[in-house]
Amino acid sequence: MSMAFQLNGKVAVVTGGNRGIGRAIALGFVHAGAAVAIMARDNVRNASTLDELKAQGGQAIALSVDVSRREALKPALDEVESRLGPIDILVNNAAFAVLKGLLDHTEEDWDSVLATDLTACFLLSKYAAQSMIRRGNGGKIINVASIAGFKGTAIFPSYAISKGGLLQLTRCLAIELAPYRIQVNSLAPGWTATEMTAWIRTDPRYEELYKEMVTRTPAGRFAAPEEIVGAAVFLASSASDFMTGADLVVDGGFFVR
Numbered sequence: 001m002s003m004a005f006q007l008n009g010k011v012a013v014v015t016g017g018n019r020g021i022g023r024a025i026a027l028g029f030v031h032a033g034a035a036v037a038i039m040a041r042d043n044v045r046n047a048s049t050l051d052e053l054k055a056q057g058g059q060a061i062a063l064s065v066d067v068s069r070r071e072a073l074k075p076a077l078d079e080v081e082s083r084l085g086p087i088d089i090l091v092n093n094a095a096f097a098v099l100k101g102l103l104d105h106t107e108e109d110w111d112s113v114l115a116t117d118l119t120a121c122f123l124l125s126k127y128a129a130q131s132m133i134r135r136g137n138g139g140k141i142i143n144v145a146s147i148a149g150f151k152g153t154a155i156f157p158s159y160a161i162s163k164g165g166l167l168q169l170t171r172c173l174a175i176e177l178a179p180y181r182i183q184v185n186s187l188a189p190g191w192t193a194t195e196m197t198a199w200i201r202t203d204p205r206y207e208e209l210y211k212e213m214v215t216r217t218p219a220g221r222f223a224a225p226e227e228i229v230g231a232a233v234f235l236a237s238s239a240s241d242f243m244t245g246a247d248l249v250v251d252g253g254f255f256v257r
């Protein structure tokens, strides 16, 4: 691996790192030399992914954190710093979607999606940036957005609205944090085969939509989570030091059709 893409000596946090895209990114970071903390709710999955991370020979920890609980976020980052050292890389990856149009959305649906998919990203970015600024050694914040953040949808509107907000959070923070050598970029995957997309891949009610999405994707298929990792390692590494405020789209060409 080119020196520019190495993460040796870096400490990274990946929210939602126990499965899907977050798990793949955490494994990719360990492979590139970083010490990695994953944060998610399911302790069984946390433990099994932690085993995988350690099996790669990496230094890793798993924290049981519900990122929608605001009061849990600062203590969680503090715990990472006390166990692994100061945070160099934050990946805001944890998210979920409610499959209801806005007319059917309850206030609770809206609040819970926004809390997990956007507010937690704001707070974690703020706390991580405060630590990075104190240390004076720069840093990287990667917001896992989505192609849904650029488009309207009646299927998962609060999710798409959160992702649109996350793209703007990226741009605003990029400007504010550039003087501190902290780069903030978003990584926008296209359709990827994870539990998040099980509904469209397996539920017969969505068969036509699935076919449409595959047809609209020039690559002609959903991505594997591992296909998102290279972009994440790039954004976490010194290879991307002059890149900030950008939206890196990894979607098999979906966006350009």
Ligand SMILES: NC(=O)c1ccc[n+]([C@@H]2O[C@H](COP(=O)([O-])OP(=O)(O)OC[C@H]3O[C@@H](n4cnc5c(N)ncnc54)[C@H](OP(=O)(O)O)[C@@H]3O)[C@@H](O)[C@H]2O)c1
Binding pocket: 015, 016, 017, 018, 019, 020, 021, 022, 039, 040, 041, 042, 043, 045, 065, 066, 067, 068, 092, 093, 094, 095, 096, 116, 144, 145, 146, 147, 148, 188, 189, 190, 191, 192, 193, 194, 195, 196, 197
């Ligand atoms: N799959 C796609 O097609 C696709 C496309 C574009 C963007 N993305 C984005 O990629 C990211 C990862 O998605 P994925 O497809 O890998 O989804 P996934 O397989 O459903 O994984 C979601 C992860 O987030 C964690 N999580 C959810 N709510 C949480 C909470 N309140 N607190 C802590 N952790 C929480 C989950 O762990 P626990 O349940 O154990 O907490 C899990 O690790 C998300 O930001 C998603 O929006 C995905």
